[in-house]
Amino acid sequence: MDDQELINIFRENRLKVTTQRLAICKFIVSRADHPSADQIYHALKTDYPTISLGTIYKTLGLLEELGLIQKLRFNESSIRYDPDMELHINMVCSKCGKIYDYKADNVKKMWDSIILDLGFKPKRQRIDIYYECDDCKEIES
Template sequence: METKSAIMANSVEKLKNSNIRITPQRYAVLEYLIQSESHPTADEIYQSLSGNFPNMSVATVYNNLKLFTKIGFVQEMTYGDASSRFDFSCTQHYHAVCENCGKVTDFHYPELDELEKGVQDLVGFKIVRHRLEVYGLCPECQKAKEQ
C-alpha cells in the first residue's frame, strides 16, 4: 500500500502531466484530501486552510474539488440535502454513513468485486465502476441513543 506522501507525489505528477498548474492553494486542498479520513465538505476544507491562505475563498476550494472530481482523483458524495462530501479515492471502497451525525466510514468488501464480474457476465455490460453505501448509526451515536 502506498504511503500518503507517495500518493501525493504521484497525484502532483499526474496534474503536471495533464498541464494543470500546481498553485499553492490547489496543492493544499489536494494534500488535505489525501491526509483526511473524514470525507470533508468544501466548507470544512476552507475552514481548515483559510488560516494559511487568507485570500482563498470557498469558491477556490470548490473549483479545485470539481477539477479533482473531473479528473478522477476525488469522488463527490451527495447524501440527501446535506453538503457534498469529498473523498480522495485511490482504491475501490465503499461507505457506511451514519444517519444521525453524518459520519462516513470507508470499508472494503472483496466479494463485491466478484459481484461486479458476475453482473458483467450476466448482462453483457463492461462494468467500469460501482458504488455502495450502507446507512445506520455509528458506534458513538448508538451509545448516545442508549444513554
C-alpha cells in the same frame, strides 16, 4: 501521492499549480473520512488565511474531472468528497453523516458476479450502506 506526482498531473492537464491548489489536493487525498468542502475550508484556513470556499470548490471540481476523487452527493446540502476511486462500500451514519470505507474480498466477489451478470463493465459505481454509528447509538440510550 506525493507533491511531485500531483504537480505532474496538473501540468500534464495544463492546469496551473498554485500553493493553495496543492494544499487542497494533499488534504483530500490524505483523508478517509469523506470531508465536505466546508470541512476542508475550515481545516486549511489557519495555514492559508487567503483561501476561499470558491477556490476549494473549483479545485475539487478539477480533481473530480481528473478522476482523482469522487463527489458523493447525498442531498442538496450535503456533498462529500472521496479520494478512493477503487471499489468499496461507503458506510454512512444516517444520523451524523460520518462516513468510512468498507473494503473486503466479499465485496469484490459480489461485484465481479454482478458485472458478469450485466455483461458490461460499468463506468463507475457507488455503493452506500446506511447505519447508526456507535457515537449516535450512545446518545440515544
